[in-house]
Amino acid sequence: MTISTTTSPAPVLLSADGIGKTYVGEKGAQVEAIGDVSFTVAEGEFVAIVGPSGCGKTTLLRTIAGLLKPSRGEIRFDDKAVRRVPDGFGIVFQEYNRSLFPWLTVRKNVEFGLKDLPRQLRTERAAEALARVHLAGVEDQYPWQLSGGMQQRVAIARALATHPRVLLMDEPFASVDAQTRINLELMTAEISAELGLTTLLITHDIDEAIFLADRVFVLSARPSHVLMEVAVDLPRPRDELATKADPRFLDYRRTVYDAIVHPTTDTTPIATTIPRAEVLT
Amino acid sequence: MPSLLTDIPRPVRRTLQACAGLATLVLLFEGMRAVGLLPTTSVPSTGEILGALRTSVVDGDMVSAIGYTVLAWLLGLLVATAIGIPSGIAVGLSRWADRATRSAVEILRPVPAVALVPVAIVLFGIEVPMQVFLIAIACVWPLLLGARGGVRAVDPLQVDTARSFGLGQLAIIRRVVLPATVPAMVTALRLSASLGVVVAVGAQLISGSPGLGSLLVSSQNAGKNDVVWACLLVTGALGVVINLLLASAERGIAGWQALSTEGRR
């Protein structure tokens, strides 16, 4: 073990501390969506959270974002407890077509979070963000005139335009075709790296999580806890063919897959860190 | 098989078809007179109606009747909008305000506005303000309920999106809730507009307050049946103009709604 050679880790930017969420319905019916989830995200890190459908991923993201009050535990950002959406958060929602405002053009949608800036700067920022997601020339159209993949890119551009420090994305590529999905994944990786963004990606796609992330958290079924934490040591920039053919990629994939398909019956939360050496052997 | 109709460019064809439809209506009317379904003694011919229209326009009766009706209608709608839309938004936003006022709304809404004509006469006399009062009372409910429903139907995800950009309550209302509610409000306005005409004419008939309704009654009492029919023609035309204006406003302002839901299917 060569622990001593690891460079000192970047400071923690975002942390979840014993988060739990129980929904209480109209008639007092309770749904425990999140059991007990804790983790930390370092500055500039790309973290993916995978879990089966309905396990509370969206709930977790909304809690992290400060849109939902957790029943237990605390989210901390920049060493302050999160009570509302902090400045410096950009969020891309799962149902992007519903989150874009249909009465605003693409440009106005992207400028939505820039209200306080002078007009000139707003226009520049919007153009820059749209260029980053490879969407130019549709500024004056309405979101509903665009294809699903284009709408998703508008939603990403809108989050980027505010120059966030943290980008939260909830299954952003779930409802686009395979080719578009690969393009969007590559684009996301490139943007995160270039801007040094701290990125938290929620997905149910194991390949996507491993392909994009530095670390992957695997959630159990509802009420969710972290089944496993996988540090992904694959070279960057990642490549659709080379990375996915890398034997380490396949190992990570098997590990995560096993964790989801054969979760330990033990209900106490466990966090198995798989060191690089172990996976390589 | 190319037919005569399909060879004509669409807008021209549409106009021709519309004219043919209207001509059929005139023919039907004249036919009913000829057969005796409508008594020729009291129902004038199309020519006589148009003639009466011309003379009543020239001597100014018709023009002032239209003027009063449109004035009352506009002011009534304005008052109803000024009261109904803000209250509708308020009860849409606040569950508490909604609960507090719902029973009162449920009780007051079904009251037919013209039943209040006597009350309105006592309060306002028989000039235009009385019509304005009644039109406002009739039209305030559709506007209130339309705005309330529109606010209720705002997608919570859009509110969350706004919150994710750090917007506060007021900014969310102004920048998300209000624009999202515009289509519902325009639809409610279109509904109220035709209701307003019905109430205006009804109130004029009953009270003799100035407008097309009272011109209709006074002409009938004077035995001028051709003017009565000319009044009907004018109220119809007025209604058509109002409907066309509002329908195009609805399409223009709320176009994104129809298109975006279509696009989502």
Next chain:
Amino acid sequence: MKAPTFRSVTHRSVGWIFVLVLMGLWEIAGRRDASGLFPPLSEVLTETLEVLRSDALTNDILPSVARALAGFVLGSAAGIALGVVLGWWRALEPWTTAPLEFLRAVPVPALVPLAVALYGSTDPMKVGIIALGAFWPVLLNTVDGIRRVDPGYIESARVYTSGSSFSILRRVVLPAATPQITTGLRIGLAISLILMVVSEMFGASSGLGYLVLQSQRLYAMTSMYAGVVILALVGLLLTALFSAVEKRAMSWFDGMKGRTS
């Protein structure tokens, strides 16, 4: 357990408290009014009860309700029937739009003086006028509702049913258009009620509307307000009846949906 019950009780009663406050305000305003034009609510309600106990109930009020109901039902039935025809056979649209737009734009109250002159102030005339008032909104909403049915529904209906226009219409198009037809019916009811009052107040020499107008002319404010309250109650009654029927019809409709899917 106690707290939620208490809360739900206050939730339900807060609306009625507001109504009571409004009624109290009327009472106070009425007592303070010196002009005699605004009687207190208690006097109006006493008078209302008296009218309801007199033979005016059977002579004037119930016939009003019956006419409004008959007119609304007839007008809606005609509106739905014609609406289905015009909505389904789209080839008719370009020919019929202009004349219908004109006819429906004539406010129905404007026809009342003519109708009175031609047919007298009779029951069939009143029912006809009320029916015409309900007819237009129901017709327009039925046409619109049917035209807006998702073509996808119709296509899948062609696949899964015998494919005849009639069965598609009955099993797919009408159910899908039901919400908008219901909207039309609700508007139609409101206009029917207005016409019920107009047809009674204009050119009539008896009936509830006539009595109210007469009281106004005689400055008998208490009986005028009592009449207005009764007209309002009739509107309330018919609207409540409509809501009850709508609820039953809709639950049947939901049940059917649940069974077939």
